[in-house]
Amino acid sequence: MIRDTALIFQSQFVLATRSLPRIVLELGQPIAWLLLFAPLMAGVMTNTPGFLSGDAWMVLTPAITIYMVLMSSAFSGYALLGDLANGVLERMRVTPASRTALLLGSAMMRIVQTTAQSLTVFVVAWILFDLRITLVGTLLTLAVGALLTLTLTVSSVTLALLTKSEPIFTTVISTCLLPLTLLSGILMPITPDLAPQWLYILSRCNPLTWAADLARYTFIGEYAFQPVVIGGAVLATITVLSLWWGTRTFNREIL
Amino acid sequence: MITTSGLARSFQVEGRRIEAVRDVDIDVSAGESVTLLGPNGAGKTTTFRMLTTLLRPTSGTATVAGHDLLSDPTGVRRRIGYVAQGGGTDGERRVFEEIELQGRLYGLSKGEARRRTGAVIEQLELTGLDKRLIRTLSGGQRRRLDIALGLVHAPPLVFLDEPTSGLDPQSRAALWRRVQTLRSELGTTVFVTTHYLEEADAYSDRVLIIDHGRIIADGTPESLKAKVAGHRVEITVPMDMVRAAVAVAEGVTDASEPVVVGDSVRFQVPKADVVIPELIRALDFASVPTKSVQVVRPTLDDIFLLLTGRSIREDAGSETPTPDGM
Numbered sequence: 001m002i003r004d005t006a007l008i009f010q011s012q013f014v015l016a017t018r019s020l021p022r023i024v025l026e027l028g029q030p031i032a033w034l035l036l037f038a039p040l041m042a043g044v045m046t047n048t049p050g051f052l053s054g055d056a057w058m059v060l061t062p063a064i065t066i067y068m069v070l071m072s073s074a075f076s077g078y079a080l081l082g083d084l085a086n087g088v089l090e091r092m093r094v095t096p097a098s099r100t101a102l103l104l105g106s107a108m109m110r111i112v113q114t115t116a117q118s119l120t121v122f123v124v125a126w127i128l129f130d131l132r133i134t135l136v137g138t139l140l141t142l143a144v145g146a147l148l149t150l151t152l153t154v155s156s157v158t159l160a161l162l163t164k165s166e167p168i169f170t171t172v173i174s175t176c177l178l179p180l181t182l183l184s185g186i187l188m189p190i191t192p193d194l195a196p197q198w199l200y201i202l203s204r205c206n207p208l209t210w211a212a213d214l215a216r217y218t219f220i221g222e223y224a225f226q227p228v229v230i231g232g233a234v235l236a237t238i239t240v241l242s243l244w245w246g247t248r249t250f251n252r253e254i255l
Numbered sequence: 256m257i258t259t260s261g262l263a264r265s266f267q268v269e270g271r272r273i274e275a276v277r278d279v280d281i282d283v284s285a286g287e288s289v290t291l292l293g294p295n296g297a298g299k300t301t302t303f304r305m306l307t308t309l310l311r312p313t314s315g316t317a318t319v320a321g322h323d324l325l326s327d328p329t330g331v332r333r334r335i336g337y338v339a340q341g342g343g344t345d346g347e348r349r350v351f352e353e354i355e356l357q358g359r360l361y362g363l364s365k366g367e368a369r370r371r372t373g374a375v376i377e378q379l380e381l382t383g384l385d386k387r388l389i390r391t392l393s394g395g396q397r398r399r400l401d402i403a404l405g406l407v408h409a410p411p412l413v414f415l416d417e418p419t420s421g422l423d424p425q426s427r428a429a430l431w432r433r434v435q436t437l438r439s440e441l442g443t444t445v446f447v448t449t450h451y452l453e454e455a456d457a458y459s460d461r462v463l464i465i466d467h468g469r470i471i472a473d474g475t476p477e478s479l480k481a482k483v484a485g486h487r488v489e490i491t492v493p494m495d496m497v498r499a500a501v502a503v504a505e506g507v508t509d510a511s512e513p514v515v516v517g518d519s520v521r522f523q524v525p526k527a528d529v530v531i532p533e534l535i536r537a538l539d540f541a542s543v544p545t546k547s548v549q550v551v552r553p554t555l556d557d558i559f560l561l562l563t564g565r566s567i568r569e570d571a572g573s574e575t576p577t578p579d580g581m
Contacts, residue, residue, distance in 0.1 A: 004360065011356045015347060087343030091404060094307050095360040096332040 008105020073152035077160025184208035336405035346390030
């Protein structure tokens with residue numbers, strides 16, 4: 001299975017590196033967020049009491065990476081729909097290759113992509129805004145991003161396999177994505193002081209909120225129990241659940 | 256090489272149950288070249304998808320390349336090659352990359368995959384195209400690439416689903432020559448579907464005729480054609496005169512029940528040469544303005560006509576999409 005995963009990953013990686021414009025666009029996206037959105041939020045944050053403590057940039061930078069993860073992973077099922085339409089998936093399914101590898105290979109590719117994007121954000125933020133970045137904090141935040149990418153990509157690809165239809169897939173993903181993003185407080189932290197109580201409670205039920213908080217706290221190097229231990233447990237749980245769902249669907253759907 | 260017993264598959268479409276393949280028993284020996292012939296929507300692709308582990312049968316059992324289809328699908332996959340009707344390539348990849356990846360997914364080592372890629376590129380006359388992006392290939396080249404992908408691991412058994420559909424006659428003939436060479440050189444068992452009668456007739460040891468999901472005839476092209484005794488006579492008349500022509504045909508000595516296909520009326524007679532003068536006179540007498548009278552040696556279509564009362568050709572284009580998806 002590991003061998004087959006590596007093969008699928010390798011072939012997708014070769015394909016991805018071939019298109020220079022795509023790489024530039026993908027890396028340009030986080031920079032746009034950082035330059036065009038973050039300064040505004042930084043202003044709002046410094047002027048709003050009861051917000052997360054600390055340097056605004058230290059709070060915003062990891063949040064942007066998590067947002068990038070969310071956006072690029074959620075629609076990764078599209079690639080599977082393409083492979084389904086042109087027969088590539090079927091061609092791979094008649095080989096003895098591991099069914100799970102067909103799922104994981106593309107997830108690995110997506111992890112490389114989001115990690116590269118996150119690194120770009122960190123480097124640019126570090127150069128422009130003089131962040132007090134720690135190596136451990138950065139690595140941990142990247143790990144959180146990678147796990148979240150794995151979870152979301154596996155779920156998205158599995159959903160694509162189950163719907164087998166681009167319109168249905170797009171509708172389901174965009175319908176889920178908007179409330180999940182808004183309720184996660186990724187871009188605008190949802191705190192008890194700012195939000196009505198029901199909204200705050202709702203946001204706490206969203207696993208993405210925990211993942212976003214986890215990323216923020218690991219990035220500044222504060223390892224408090226609630227965001228880090230519970231957040232870590234929530235992230236681990238959704239990762240395991242998505243892998244279970246994905247491998248089960250792939251192995252069943254594919255005999 | 257292939258043994259199936261009572262293989263069946265049904266689909267649920269908008270609340271309706273469609274029996275795509277019913278109770279199919281197939282036996283294919285090693286080294287044989289067998290064609291599954293039938294009109295579009297007869298169940299050819301569904302049968303193939305079941306035999307290649309892509310689709311779970313609703314009922315029945317099968318042993319393919321020495322392994323049980325249901326209990327050991329991976330064992331089957333290792334020993335077969337499958338070329339789908341629509342192919343299965345990514346236009347943005349290069350020819351050799353796609354073939355090498357396929358070989359490696361079949362478990363070949365890097366060196367072995369590279370060596371085999373070179374071999375199939377040569378066998379299928381793709382030499383010089385190996386670094387091209389797949390989307391820049393012509394239809395015939397792409398189809399040869401599809402077949403190369405199915406052969407990269409040198410399987411003892413290969414399934415080709417409509418290998419020549421969409422190709423011009425010249426490419427079709429060339430492709431068949433390639434397949435024939437493979438058989439004679441490697442002893443590969445070849446199982447093909449087609450709706451081209453001439454191809455089934457010319458290139459297979461044995462033909463299975465399938466209609467409405469059932470195998471309705473099984474034998475060598477010669478033995479099948481021999482079942483249709485004598486000759487086929489085809490009278491073409493203006494559309495509004497078809498009924499009158501049928502009436503005339505019914506009166507011909509020793510003729511079979513006439514069948515109408517479009518504007519032509521067809522029937523079988525033991526010896527056409529003695530019937531024609533009588534037929535012409537009768538048509539003239541009945542004032543049927545005849546466009547043409549043809550005598551045809553029996554083809555596989557006549558077998559189909561004899562067994563089903565329909566022509567394989569008249570169904571062309573009325574494919575029922577089977578929602579088997581994955």
